[in-house]
Amino acid sequence: GQLKQMCNEKNIVQLMFQHxxxxxxxxxxxxxxINHALNPIVKMVNVKRSHGLNHRQFS
Structure with a gap:
């Protein structure tokens, strides 16, 4: 309705909408x-969590 009318007034032929x-x-x-990027990160966090002194960093 109103948006289409404004586009016609300003000679905008094609309008792209952002979802x-x-x-x-x-x-x-x-x-x-993204598994190729996530797997090394998950492994690193798991190694850090497995060590007692570093465990509180990820709690």
């Missing part, structure tokens, strides 16, 4: 495989 950020992240998560 909700959460929805964009959900769509991206279905296409991007």
């Amino acid at each position: 909700c950020i959460i929805h964009q992240q959900a769509l991206c998560a279905t296409y991007v495989d």
Whole structure:
């Protein structure tokens, strides 16, 4: 309605809409495989947590 009328007045032919950020992240998560980046991080955190003196850093 009103948005289309404003676009016509300003001679905007094509208008791109941004979806909700959460929805964009959900769509991206279905296409991007981040296991190659996440696995070393998870391993490092697990090693740090396994040592008693460092355990409180991740609590």
